[in-house]
Amino acid sequence: KAGVTQTPRYLIKTRGQQVTLSCSPISGHRSVSWYQQTPGQGLQFLFEYFSETQRNKGNFPGRFSGRQFSNSRSEMNVSTLELGDSALYLCASSGTGTFSGEQYFGPGTRLTVT
Amino acid sequence: AQRVTQPEKLLSVFKGAPVELKCNYSYSGSPELFWYVQYSRQRLQLLLRHISRESIKGFTADLNKGETSFHLKKPFAQEEDSAMYYCALRGSNYQLIWGAGTKLIIKP
Numbered sequence A: 001k002a003g004v005t006q007t008p009r010y011l012i013k014t015r016g017q018q019v020t021l022s023c024s025p026i027s028g029h030r031s032v033s034w035y036q037q038t039p040g041q042g043l044q045f046l047f048e049y050f051s052e053t054q055r056n057k058g059n060f061p062g063r064f065s066g067r068q069f070s071n072s073r074s075e076m077n078v079s080t081l082e083l084g085d086s087a088l089y090l091c092a093s094s095g096t097g098t099f100s101g102e103q104y105f106g107p108g109t110r111l112t113v114t
Numbered sequence B: 001a002q003r004v005t006q007p008e009k010l011l012s013v014f015k016g017a018p019v020e021l022k023c024n025y026s027y028s029g030s031p032e033l034f035w036y037v038q039y040s041r042q043r044l045q046l047l048l049r050h051i052s053r054e055s056i057k058g059f060t061a062d063l064n065k066g067e068t069s070f071h072l073k074k075p076f077a078q079e080e081d082s083a084m085y086y087c088a089l090r091g092s093n094y095q096l097i098w099g100a101g102t103k104l105i106i107k108p
Helices: none
Strands: A005-007 A010-013 A019-024 A031-038 A042-050 A053-057 A064-068 A074-078 A087-094 A109-113 B003-005 B010-014 B019-021 B024-026 B033-038 B045-049 B072-074 B083-090 B096-098 B102-107
Touching: A005 A087, A010 A019, A019 A087, A019 A109, A031 A074, A042 A064, A042 A074, A042 B096, A053 A064, A074 A087, B003 B083, B003 B096, B010 B019, B019 B102
Parallel strands: A010 A109, B010 B102
Antiparallel strands: A005 A019, A019 A074, A031 A042, A031 A087, A042 A053, A064 A074, A087 A109, B003 B024, B019 B072, B033 B045, B033 B083, B083 B096, B083 B102
8 A cells, every 4th residue: 555645745835825735545544634744843743634624633723724625635724824833744644434543644744944 | 649759861871781761651441552663764653552462673662550640761772772662551532642852872
């Protein structure tokens, strides 16, 4: 099976812009989670989707949003970018059923905000 | 409260020495715990789950409910074990709760 893929791998944006990141889960996986990873804060949970429904959201401002499509592919959007949004954004997929702690991660999208 | 604590940000040991990465958790109910590893320039990946009680790459982890711990151990460290290790708890609301991670450095 192909692994989790994320596009683009690298992005450079300017403060105030918006960005959309994409994630394709492992075939058959219906749960997709998003994380922000930074050296200072470690892994921070953004949100989790299952069958196009957001089931949980972390403590991030409303500028961070996401969605999931019927084929389980997911996107996350960050509007009005701030310098502090610079991070590695990870997507993980799991399970054919309900949420599983056994997650498969993508390589991440490295976002740099200047 | 649901929480995972990894008290060591950095752990440095010599090759061949035993390794123990500490993980403590807070959870009401029956916990489900995981260790994930991230090698340099590789993606984060599952190392082991407590429910499978298996040994992966020589690592084992035992759930101690009395001490609310899930420490990761290996009797003889190898240089290729150098990586970032994360302990995670399956929370009650469709998320994994992560520790801050421990960077393991194996010195030759």
